[in-house]
Amino acid sequence: MQWINVTASARREELDALETWFWDQGAVSVTVEDGKDNPIFEPPPGETPLWEEVLVTGLFEEDLDLPALELRLNEAQFQLVAATHLEDRPWEREWLTRFEPMKFGERLWVCPTGFELDPVDKIVMHLDPGLAFGTGTHETTRLCLEFMDGLSLSGKSVIDYGCGSGILAIAAGLMGADPVVGIDNDHQALVATEANADRNGVHIETGMPGKSLEAADLVVANILAQPLVELAGMLAGLCRPGGLLVLSGIMSSQAEWVGAAYRDRMNPVDQTELNGWIRQVWRAN
Numbered sequence: 001m002q003w004i005n006v007t008a009s010a011r012r013e014e015l016d017a018l019e020t021w022f023w024d025q026g027a028v029s030v031t032v033e034d035g036k037d038n039p040i041f042e043p044p045p046g047e048t049p050l051w052e053e054v055l056v057t058g059l060f061e062e063d064l065d066l067p068a069l070e071l072r073l074n075e076a077q078f079q080l081v082a083a084t085h086l087e088d089r090p091w092e093r094e095w096l097t098r099f100e101p102m103k104f105g106e107r108l109w110v111c112p113t114g115f116e117l118d119p120v121d122k123i124v125m126h127l128d129p130g131l132a133f134g135t136g137t138h139e140t141t142r143l144c145l146e147f148m149d150g151l152s153l154s155g156k157s158v159i160d161y162g163c164g165s166g167i168l169a170i171a172a173g174l175m176g177a178d179p180v181v182g183i184d185n186d187h188q189a190l191v192a193t194e195a196n197a198d199r200n201g202v203h204i205e206t207g208m209p210g211k212s213l214e215a216a217d218l219v220v221a222n223i224l225a226q227p228l229v230e231l232a233g234m235l236a237g238l239c240r241p242g243g244l245l246v247l248s249g250i251m252s253s254q255a256e257w258v259g260a261a262y263r264d265r266m267n268p269v270d271q272t273e274l275n276g277w278i279r280q281v282w283r284a285n
Contacts, residue, residue: 002062007081008073010054018056021076025069027058055081104142105149108171123174126199127167140248143272143279144168144222147246153177157216159238161231162223162249166193166204172218173202181213182206213238220246225254232261239284244269250278 006027010018015032022030033055060069066083073080101111107123117124148168154176160169163182166189173180182193182204190206197204219238221228228235228247239245245266250258255271255278262268266282273279 003086004060004062004064004066005057005082005084005086006060006064006066006069006073007055007057007083008078009081010056010078012054014078015054015056018078021073021078022056022058025058025060025072026064027060029059031057031059033057104145108145108149110167123171125167125170125174127165127170127196139274139277140222140279141167143274143277144220144246144248145171147270147272147279147281148172148175148218148220151175151218151244153218156218157214157240159183159213159216159219160204161219161221161235161238162227163193163204163206164189164222166196168220168222169193169204170197170200170202172220173197173204174200177218178203180204181211181216183209183211183213185209215240215243217243218246219243220248222246222248224249225251225258228258229261232265236262236265236282236284239266239282241284243284245282245284247280247282248277250280252276252278254278255280 006022008018019030019032062085070080070083101109101115101117103109107121109117109122109124110127111117111124112127145168148171153172156177158169158172158177158180160166160172160180160182163169163184166182169180169182180202182190183206184190184193185208190208193204193206215238217240219235221231221235228250235245235247245262247258247262252273258278259268259271259280262280262282266284268280269283270281271278
């Protein structure tokens with residue numbers, strides 16, 4: 001069986017109308033994605049932001065009268081972007097085909113389902129993209145993983161504050177860190193972290209902010225600049241004397257602002273930029 005994907009563009013305020021239009025035309029599924037390259041990384045609690053321009057795609061069965069649908073789309077004053085024919089396939093895994101094994105530093109790899117890597121001289125995390133952000137594809141995660149790759153973590157304690165999918169905590173566990181704790185304010189993130197940790201054969205203790213924590217040898221916080229500033233005292237206090245604090249999720253324009261919040265509390269070790277994103281590393285006194 002073949003399928004037909006029909007994609008149209010809309011402004012944010014037109015989204016509901018375009019989605020409803022696709023359903024009314026008999027679409028079996030409707031998806032929405034960014035119409036431009038304007039990612040939204042972490043909305044404030046309780047908010048569901050949306051891009052200014054969106055692409056809406058309706059999936060139709062092969063008997064669709066495409067010319068008639070295009071005509072009705074124009075009459076509804078929506079702009080057609082593309083119409084493509086698709087062969088039938090296992091759609092529940094189709095979205096994973098865009099991901100391949102990724103290398104970070106000299107040893108760390110993230111390997112999605114369907115791939116196998118020779119484990120010699122490698123530390124391999126088996127991880128698929130999921131609801132909780134963090135599969136290594138974004139610069140903020142890459143910056144953290146590449147720094148961690150150069151550390152010796154065997155027997156060291158690690159806290160991943162804002163653990164998301166658990167990728168940084170899992171990397172630490174696979175590198176021999178113990179204990180490893182993952183903290184996140186999203187219950188779904190904690191569920192994802194625990195499932196991914198089990199899959200990789202490592203133990204991660206999880207919890208919400210406010211959980212009682214002992215100071216650690218390494219603390220990583222890949223969140224956003226505003227909470228990094230607001231939580232500066234707490235995050236600095238989670239590091240043992242001589243311990244390291246890795247901060248990520250900082251845009252280049254925010255580096256000085258974030259740095260000012262830590263300068264009187266810790267000693268600077270490193271600041272690295274990648275495609276407009278900053279990683280800062282600090283050492284506890």
